[in-house]
Amino acid sequence: xxxxxxxxxxxxxxxxxSTLALSEPEDHVRELTDWxxxxxxVTGVPGAQEVWDNAYKWLRLAQGLRTITFDMTYDDxxxxxxxxxxxxxxxxxxxxxxxxxxxxxxxxxxxxxxxxLLHPDTAQPGLAIEIAERQLQQxxxxxxxxxxxxxxxxxxxxxDRAWDSAVPVATGVAQAxxxxxxxxxxxxxxxxxxxxxxxxxxxxxxxxxxAAREASTVLLLGIQLLMAAAVKEDRVAAFDDKYLxxxxxxxxxxxxxRWVDEEMPYGEYLAVLHLAPGEPPEL
Numbered sequence: 001x002x003x004x005x006x007x008x009x010x011x012x013x014x015x016x017x018s019t020l021a022l023s024e025p026e027d028h029v030r031e032l033t034d035w036x037x038x039x040x041x042v043t044g045v046p047g048a049q050e051v052w053d054n055a056y057k058w059l060r061l062a063q064g065l066r067t068i069t070f071d072m073t074y075d076d077x078x079x080x081x082x083x084x085x086x087x088x089x090x091x092x093x094x095x096x097x098x099x100x101x102x103x104x105x106x107x108x109x110x111x112x113x114x115x116x117l118l119h120p121d122t123a124q125p126g127l128a129i130e131i132a133e134r135q136l137q138q139x140x141x142x143x144x145x146x147x148x149x150x151x152x153x154x155x156x157x158x159x160d161r162a163w164d165s166a167v168p169v170a171t172g173v174a175q176a177x178x179x180x181x182x183x184x185x186x187x188x189x190x191x192x193x194x195x196x197x198x199x200x201x202x203x204x205x206x207x208x209x210x211a212a213r214e215a216s217t218v219l220l221l222g223i224q225l226l227m228a229a230a231v232k233e234d235r236v237a238a239f240d241d242k243y244l245x246x247x248x249x250x251x252x253x254x255x256x257x258r259w260v261d262e263e264m265p266y267g268e269y270l271a272v273l274h275l276a277p278g279e280p281p282e283l
Contacts, residue, residue: 010206010207010209010210011210012149012150012153012214013149014146014149014150018278018279019249019257019278019279020145020249020251020257020275020278021275021276021278022145022146022150022217022274022275022276023274023275023276024213024276025100025103025213025216025217025220026063026065026066026103027276028217028220028273028274029059029062029063029103029107029216029220030063031273031274032059032220032223032224032273032274033056033059033060033062033063034242034273035227035238035242035266035269035270035273036056036059036227037056038238038239038240038242038266039227039236039237039238039239039266040052040236040237040239041117041118041235041236042234042235042236042237043117043235048117051113051116051117052113052114052117054113055109055110055111055112055113055114055117056110058106058107058109058110058113059106059107059110059223061106062103062106062107062110065099065102065103065106067095067099068094068095068098068099068102069095070091070094070095070098071091072087072088072090072091072094073087073088073091074087086193089193090192090193093191093192093193093205093209094190096209097191097205097208097209097212100209100212100213100215100216101180101183101212103216104176104179104180104212104215104216104219105180105184107216107219107220107223108125108176108177108180108219110219110223111125111173111219111222111223111226112125114223114226114227115128115226118226118230118235118236119131124174125173125174125177125222126170126171126173126174126177127170128226129167129169129170129173129222129225129226130167130170131229132225132226132228132229132230133167133168133169133170133225133229134166134167135229135232136225136228136229136232139232143168143169143225144221144224144225144271144272144274145251145272145274145275146274147168147169147221147225148168148169150172150214150217150218150221151168151169151171151172151175151218151221152168153214154172154175154176154179154211154214154215154218155171155172155175157175157179157207157210157211157214158175158178158179158211161174161175161178169218169221169222169225170222172218172221172222173218173219173222175215175218176215176216176218176219177219179211179212179215180215188208191205191208191209192205193205217274220274221274224270224271224273224274227270228270228271231267231270238265238266238267238270239266240266241263241264241265241266242263242264242265242266242269243262243263244260244261244262244263244264244277246261246277246280247259247260247261247277247280248260248261248272248275248276248277248278249275249277249278250272250275251272251275259280259281261280
């Protein structure tokens with residue numbers, strides 16, 4: 001099951017572009033999992049491969065997540081039809097919201113596993129991502145396309161948290177983890193529908209769904225940055241070439257994009273794997 005695109009105002013433009021749009025989390029995590037599968041940690045530390053494999057399994061679990069099923073019906077034997085319709089809408093809402101929440105938890109576990117391996121002296125994942133982000137900036141390497149925009153959007157869901165524009169992905173990772181912590185500890189209210197007029201649009205819960213979705217994407221981008229920095233340090237190696245089955249649009253240095261429908265090194269693919277393929281150019 002693919003997560004439905006709910007309507008409403010919380011659909012950032014970077015997800016709706018005709019080319020170079022950012023993939024939905026279920027597609028994004030699939031491509032990142034594929035990248036990790038074709039890479040390996042390069043270190044002489046005992047047990048490193050086991051830690052790598054365990055983090056990969058958490059990522060694989062996130063990739064395998066398809067649907068969360070709820071039944072919010074409260075059958076007291078005398079419920080009116082209006083109440084039943086409300087519970088049907090609530091059931092749909094809880095399924096989507098929790099799908100993103102569960103994926104967020106799996107991605108956090110994967111990220112923290114890779115951080116423990118690559119930055120054993122760093123207690124906070126956000127700090128490890130900051131180190132990677134600043135390292136890549138020093139080498140004049142751009143952030144993955146849309147990374148700043150995603151982090152900034154997540155910040156609109158967490159207005160009470162400090163923002164560091166110099167390291168947007170690291171800031172976004174810290175916000176995503178804080179969001180997950182609030183849910184884990186029961187510090188957020190459960191969203192519920194205002195009414196049952198539309199079975200697919202949830203005005204009362206759309207912000208919660210959106211925040212969890214973008215938080216998952218921020219963690220995925222954080223893992224990409226962590227891997228990119230580790231590859232540059234020769235601490236992680238990527239093997240083989242990525243075959244672009246249906247082709248995809250790739251950002252060009254000129255600011256435009258080019259269509260690629262052949263193989264490319266996995267090392268290069270790391271920078272673009274989060275982009276939706278898009279429609280091929282007309283012949």
